[in-house]
Amino acid sequence: MQIVLVGISHKQAPIEIRERIAFTLSKRRNAMQQLISEGIEEAVILSTCNRSEIIAATSQPEKCIQIILNYLNDYAGEDLSPYFIIKEGEKAMLHIFEVACGLDSIVIGEDQILGQVKEALEIAQEVGSGKKFLSKLIREAITFSKLMRTTYAFSENPLSIGSIGVKFIKERIGSLKTKKVLIIGTGKIGCLVLKYLLEEEVEEIYIANRTHSKINRILEDHESIRGVKYEDRYEALTDMDILITGTSSPHIVIKEEYMHKLNKPLAILDLAVPRDVDPNVEKSPLIQLFTVDDLQTIVDGHLQYRYCIAEKIRELIYDEVEKMSIWMLQSQVDPIIECINTWQKQIIKETLDQLSKNSSFEISEKEYLEQLMGTSIRRVMRNPIKQLKNLNEPNKIEEYGKIIKHLFTEGSRKK
Template sequence: MAFIALGINHKTASVDVRERVAFTPEQLVEALQQLCRITPSREAAILSTCNRSELYLEQDHPAADEVLAWLAGYHNLSLEELRACAYVHQDDDAVRHMMRVASGLDSMVLGEPQILGQMKSAYAVAREAGTVGPLLGRLFQATFSTAKTVRTDTAIGENPVSVAFAAVSLARQIFSDLHRSQALLIGAGETITLVARHLHEQGVKRIVVANRTLERASILAEEFGAHAVLLADMPQELVNSDIVISSTASQLPILGKGAVERALKQRRHKPIFMVDIAVPRDIEPEVGELDDVYLYTVDDLHEVVAENLKSRQGAAQAAEELVVAGVDDFMQRLRELAAVDVLRAYRQQAERLRDDELAKAQRMLQNGSAAEEVLAQLARGLTNKLLHAPSVQLKKLSADGRFDALAVAQELFALDEGPDKRSQ
């Protein structure tokens, strides 16, 4: 048995590579089933966000190279290109990595809370796909429990900080007074919801939410007193927007250089601040070449994020200690499960020997043997049968000089006196 955590993230791969390795929600079930069918993975889950794509696996024997080859083939990447930015964690390290990720310790913004919900979604999808079994299932539950403890027992989640918050902080640096600004938010998912909340708290004059479905945009808009439109209405809204923040699941850019160029002309080249949080990107990179446009991607938010990290470093150390405790507890429970299998097999063997001796005793009684004689024979036979295999193995271990194993046997059978005492 081996646990594997394999993937890429914002520390190891550029947004270019990350968007090519990202899985869409529609791909996940089929990808998981293919992964378990083609590679030696008995259980699997996939976490795919704007900052990371990770595979969590349970295998008979570690086969990370085969999984990397599958991942490269699935996304039409060269294996060399993927291997250059991928990481692989195994067993204890894989458990620790998952717990650190769920606790926000491996995020771009230290302690950000969204990742735990994303990991829970990854687990739910894997269950739907039928690729999570008892071992990976236990690991996910232990991971969620540790992350919850980190949130409850440390200050790592205080003062809400996220990529969404970082984007709004950057807007605040560029526009001295957000009360006079209008914002266009593209998408209506969790990240955009956070952006809308932060902008609303900063007193932005007008917020417009553009989405593929008007119903979802309207729900979000109603919460923050915003205006809902369809993506098709973006060109008109762009003209009046000082801030544009986009985060959708689209596989292709939905805002191109031409549309922004036309909006700038109508704005008389009044600047537009844009943040593209999506992976793959929603805004064509060429938009950044335009004068009067300040375009940032998630990778550009590092400096803003760094400022926010300072208040969380102390809490991070306490969180790391909780993760170590979580790993130790999980691995101990896992080792106990291994003992359960051995104990079950040993009990079944003992019960077979008991049943054999009991059958002999019953035949003796039927043949008229005295009850005392039958009971004595039953006791002798059962004792001899139960001790036979351990006795043979102990003699062999002793002949081979395996005194360490003899010491374990002494402990296993809870014997009061060791060999040295008995020989005196």
């Protein structure tokens, strides 16, 4: 079994390309089901504002990669192959560990990605596409990431798209204490933005969401925040200094044709992928528009510390990937051992059937004989199975697999 990864990220493509293959929850589920139906053994899709990547476990890497490429290009409606990254084997595993640790994010070491990786695996397991190999790999990456965050005290100075976004806006327009801010979206990004705006002691914070009931829960916890009906968002913007959006909508939620009533400057930070804000709004001389890609310019003291330790973490990742490679290699003997186990059961059944023809046994006596024979055969096969599990050379595993299959299945049938 081989691990492959095909996808796109902020390192290869700007937001206008990435948003073409962003996956909503339902589309992720459908995509994984389709990939499995096309012969890929296991698949997990990670889709965030930074990346959309399909991770697969397969016995046919080249065929698998082509299936994924075809699917992504069909999904985008055009050929985006020049933007894709393709990784196989240990390089794919290394990438997954780096992503889980936040080393491949726009904001290095950011906190959200760990939860997103965990969620991606959980969704795949629900669909049935996240099985033995990808479950093991991604769980190991999550565990390692948690250890690194604790070891290097990331949690003492948490960074996320939300925190960096607020810092970015503050650097662009100055103190936020006298500003009026509208947040659109009450998901993870919106709530993180709200948290950090409150720390900045913003004068007035407004929040809008397509589902108003979600706003009510936030208003109950924060009396100073004001709710805005989603349909009134354009009218509310005429009095705002800042707009920050982070919805999961697949469509534009701020359209250019409704943005002509502004009477003062408005800074917009669009943290969504696909984008929430029509890029054409920037035609207005009163509007400054920023997207998640602009956050790469941010300078942060804690961020500099994370860059320094990133290479240390990468060195440790190499060790984890090597362990994972050995585990995957040794797992290839599982079908061989299953073949032996099937043979054992067959021998016991045939022997019991033969004995039953010549003698009459009580149920308890038959069960005892079955247990005795099973114990005896397992004792004989214990050392050979142990030796099989210690194999770490692909060619030997394949060679032994063919021999055992011949001896324990084809040989017994000929007999």
